[in-house]
Amino acid sequence: MLARGETLGAYALTEPETGSDAQHIVSRARLSEDGTEWILDGRKHWIGNGQRAGVITTFAQTEVMKNGVAVLRPTAFIIRPDMPGFRVVGTVRKMGIRGSTQAELAYEGLRVPADHVLGTVGKGFTIAVNALNAGRMSLASGCTAGSKRILGQMREFTEARVQFGHPIADFEITQRKLARTATDIYASDAMLGELTRLAESADGEYALEAACCKVFASDMLWRAADEMVQLAGGRGFVKPWPYERMLRDSRINRIFEGTNEILRLFISLNGIKEPADRLQELGVALRQPMKNLGLLSEYAASRLRTRLGATPTLDVELHARLKTHAQFFEKHVAELKDHSERLIRAYRKEIVERQQELERLADMAIELFATACVLARTQQLLEQRGEAGCERELALCDLFVVEAGRRFRASRITLQSPQDETRRLVARHVREAGGYGVVNTLLHTEIRDGLTAAAASDSATTEATR
Numbered sequence: 136m137l138a139r140g141e142t143l144g145a146y147a148l149t150e151p152e153t154g155s156d157a158q159h160i161v162s163r164a165r166l167s168e169d170g171t172e173w174i175l176d177g178r179k180h181w182i183g184n185g186q187r188a189g190v191i192t193t194f195a196q197t198e199v200m201k202n203g204v205a206v207l208r209p210t211a212f213i214i215r216p217d218m219p220g221f222r223v224v225g226t227v228r229k230m231g232i233r234g235s236t237q238a239e240l241a242y243e244g245l246r247v248p249a250d251h252v253l254g255t256v257g258k259g260f261t262i263a264v265n266a267l268n269a270g271r272m273s274l275a276s277g278c279t280a281g282s283k284r285i286l287g288q289m290r291e292f293t294e295a296r297v298q299f300g301h302p303i304a305d306f307e308i309t310q311r312k313l314a315r316t317a318t319d320i321y322a323s324d325a326m327l328g329e330l331t332r333l334a335e336s337a338d339g340e341y342a343l344e345a346a347c348c349k350v351f352a353s354d355m356l357w358r359a360a361d362e363m364v365q366l367a368g369g370r371g372f373v374k375p376w377p378y379e380r381m382l383r384d385s386r387i388n389r390i391f392e393g394t395n396e397i398l399r400l401f402i403s404l405n406g407i408k409e410p411a412d413r414l415q416e417l418g419v420a421l422r423q424p425m426k427n428l429g430l431l432s433e434y435a436a437s438r439l440r441t442r443l444g445a446t447p448t449l450d451v452e453l454h455a456r457l458k459t460h461a462q463f464f465e466k467h468v469a470e471l472k473d474h475s476e477r478l479i480r481a482y483r484k485e486i487v488e489r490q491q492e493l494e495r496l497a498d499m500a501i502e503l504f505a506t507a508c509v510l511a512r513t514q515q516l517l518e519q520r521g522e523a524g525c526e527r528e529l530a531l532c533d534l535f536v537v538e539a540g541r542r543f544r545a546s547r548i549t550l551q552s553p554q555d556e557t558r559r560l561v562a563r564h565v566r567e568a569g570g571y572g573v574v575n576t577l578l579h580t581e582i583r584d585g586l587t588a589a590a591a592s593d594s595a596t597t598e599a600t601r
């Protein structure tokens with residue numbers, strides 16, 4: 136029915152109380168006394184197609200025994216809207232992607248036949264994460280296609296708009312924007328090639344690469360949409376030009392399917408797991424705090440393996456044209472390993488709290504993964520067409536690899552920065568002062584409307600929309 140388009144599916148994980156920390160969802164499922172049904176209670180919100188799906192994969196906490204003790208673990212269920220106790224609370228209004236609809240769902244003693252458990256009771260989080268991995272691959276593909284479209288529009292607009300007697304495409308700053316967008320797309324395309332190859336490979340393990348692609352492509356699309364608005368000037372900001380909508384539509388990609396912050400933590404904690412295992416005494420200590428990482432923890436604890444930094448050399452003989460790039464790449468791979476180990480030694484189990492360093496480590500890993508993919512892709516094209524037939528791709532490759540290398544070095548240089556402490560201090564001041572907190576400023580504003588009240592009215596907003 137799904138394949139024929141007769142019904143739609145939905146994926147209902149997020150709850151008002153738990154987003155990134157999805158492992159701690161509060162929806163509960165209890166087995167009926169006769170064991171024939173599960174009874175679900177809870178709420179899910181922002182569920183794509185939730186108001187019209189014929190079949191929904193959802194998650195609720197179930198009691199399972201672990202070492203003789205009863206604990207709560209998520210279980211996946213397949214539910215249908217015609218099951219008693221299912222209610223669509225309403226739909227939401229949004230900044231962008233208005234062509235799709237998200238709904239809030241209520242499970243009020245929802246009765247689900249016992250055989251509607253997907254997989255094993257208590258193992259639902261692995262199912263949730265697997266679905267997210269596939270989602271991250273499609274999201275990255277969508278962002279790449281979107282960026283290609285924006286690049287086409289950038290070109291069209293900047294050729295047509297004349298200022299100072301020239302099309303604005305003639306100006307170097309415009310050309311810099313076109314070039315950055317095109318090189319990013321080349322890298323993203325190459326990363327997706329590698330990701331889909333891995334997804335189809337025998338072991339089917341691609342969580343880390345999917346996270347890298349999702350972060351890279353969603354950041355790229357946002358940057359491209361923002362530059363498009365800038366290139367269009369005032370026309371970028373007003374209707375009926377399509378650019379403001381492209382900006383609004385792009386924004387969500389950095390938030391859903393795992394926020395880019397959470398995914399960066401996931402990437403870096405995976406990246407340091409291998410060196411950490413070698414420094415064995417830290418292994419257990421590292422694993423425990425990871426449990427607090429919610430969405431990623433079960434996965435991270437059960438299946439930690441990284442390709443990033445694991446291979447110090449590229450295992451193919453590269454074309455002479457790419458040799459210098461490859462030398463820098465290998466140097467950076469060794470540096471990433473070295474710096475990961477230094478961080479682990481410096482902070483031991485406290486490393487999981489060092490998010491500023493972890494974020495930079497993730498950025499370094501993403502740049503390296505992207506560079507490896509770009510080199511592999513360009514090598515393949517050189518083998519097929521020869522150097523003369525790859526002028527365009529070689530320019531994209533040269534620019535990307537050098538720029539990515541610079542970004543890598545910038546993150547490496549600031550990896551352990553004294554300013555991190557100052558940032559923590561400034562943040563503490565802001566928190567303690569309830570905001571800016573500097574007295575005698577030229578402009579004094581008071582924010583009266585409570586954010587807490589706004590957050591609490593999530594459901595009310597949904598009801599009102601309905």
Ligand SMILES: Cc1cc2nc3c(=O)[nH]c(=O)nc-3n(C[C@H](O)[C@H](O)[C@H](O)COP(=O)(O)OP(=O)(O)OC[C@H]3O[C@@H](n4cnc5c(N)ncnc54)[C@H](O)[C@@H]3O)c2cc1C
Binds near residue numbers: 237387391
């Ligand atoms: C349009 C739309 C469609 C959606 N579709 C679906 C759907 O179909 N199915 C579904 O189940 N869900 C869906 N979602 C939910 C989406 O996946 C969540 O919004 C997302 O996972 C983030 O959760 P949250 O909004 O609760 O943010 P939170 O988890 O509250 O995060 C808020 C901020 O805090 C940061 N943060 C959180 N934890 C940490 C940490 N440990 N360290 C540092 N920073 C942290 C986050 O990065 C983020 O910036 C959708 C959401 C939207 C807006």
